[in-house]
Amino acid sequence: MAFWDGLLNWLGYGHDEDTPAGNQLKELEWSSPPPHTGKAKLVSLPTARQAMRLVIARPQSFDQAAALAENLKNYRPLIVNVEALPFDEARRIIDFLSGATYALGGRVRRVTSGIFLFTSSNVDLSGDLEEQVTGGINWLEAAGRK
Template sequence: MAFWQGLINWLGYGHEGEEPVMEKPVLEAETTPVTPAKGKLVGLPTARNAMRLVIARPQSFEQAAGLAENLKNYRPLIVNVEGIPVEEARRIIDFLSGAAYALGGRVRKVTSGIFLFTTSNVDLSGDLEDQIPGGLNWLEAAGRGR
C-alpha cells in the first residue's frame, strides 16, 4: 500500500499536509526445525505383500524348470510326485532340490511322494521330521525303488 500512496503523492494527486505512511516491515518469525518423534515403525502384512505358496503335481520332467521359476521368485513350492514313474519323480525332485540348494533353501518331505521346497526367505519350524539332506530313500521306503 505504501508504494501506491507514494506514487499518488509523487504524481501530485495526494492530500496536502499528510505525511506518507511508512509500513513496518513484517519480520518472519524464526522457526525451529521440527524433528519427527522417534519411534519404531512396524509394517503390517497386507494382501499385497502376502507370500504365495505354489502347489504342483507335475506329470513330466519338462515341467520342472517352470516349477523352479517359482523358487527363483522366492515362492515356496509343494510338489506331489505320486502317481508318476519312479525315475521321472526322482529327476524332478533332484532338479528342484538343486534349485532350492542354490537359492539357500531347504527341502522337506511332507508325506511319501509330497515335498516342500523353500528358499532363504522362508523360516520353517515344526515337527516335519523327515528333512532330506541329499538322498531320496523315500522311494525305496515306499516300495517304489529299483
Template sequence: MDPRGSYMSARSDLKEAKEIKDTRVLPMQNKSTPQGTAQFKMVVIEPKSFDECPKLVDNLKAKKPVIINLEKVETDSARKIFDFLSGATYALNGNVQKVANNIFIFAPENVDVTANIDHKGIDFSGSPKNVWR
C-alpha cells in the same frame, strides 16, 4: 497496531495451520499382519513331467515356496524332478522338507519351514529306498 494483537493473530493462524495439518488421513497398518505378508504366495502342484521343472525353479527364484505331489509321477520321472528341484533349492540357499509320502516343500531362503513330523522308515542318506515313495 498493537504488537500483542499481531502476535495473537499469528498464533491463531499457526493453530489453524496445525489443525489443518493434523486432519490429514493416514493409512493404518493392521498390527496383526506385518506389512508385506498379504502378498506372500505359495505354489502347489502335481507335476506331470520333468518339463515343468524350470517353471517351478522360476517360482523358487521369485521367493515363492513350491509344494509338489509326486504320487502320480513314474518313479524315474519323480527322481529327476526331485533331484532337479533339490539342486535348485540348494543353489538358492533354501531347504527341502518332506511333508508326507510323495509330497515335498521346496522353500527359498526367505521362508522358514519348521516340521515336527516323524519320518519312520525313510532313509534320506541315499540308500536304495526312494525318498519320495
C-alpha cells in the same frame, strides 16, 4: 581474510579467542535436531498384508521342473506332489528342484512319501515334518542317500 576467519569461526574451526560461553552456545545450536520441514522420507516395510504366495504343483513330466524352479527364484514356497509319476521321472524332478533350492539357499522338506515342500531362503520352517511321515516310498533310500 576477515571473510574466511568469520566463516571458519561460524563453522567452529576458528580461533579460540571467543568467550567459552559463546562456543558452548554454538555447540548447543548445532547439536539440536533440525526443525521439522513438513516433508518426511517414506520407507516401505513388509507387513502382514503383503501375502506370500504358495505354489502347489502336480507335474506330469520332467519338462515342467524348470518352470517350477522359477517360483523358487521368485521367493515363492513350492509344494510338489509326485505320487502319480513313475519313480524315475519323480526322482529326476525332485533332484532338479533340490539342486535349485540348494543353489538359492533354501530348504527341502518331505511332507508325505511323495509330497515335498521346497522353500527359498526367505521362509523359515519349524517342526519335524520328515519324522511324521509313515509308509510309502522312502525317497532318501531310493536315491542312495541313506
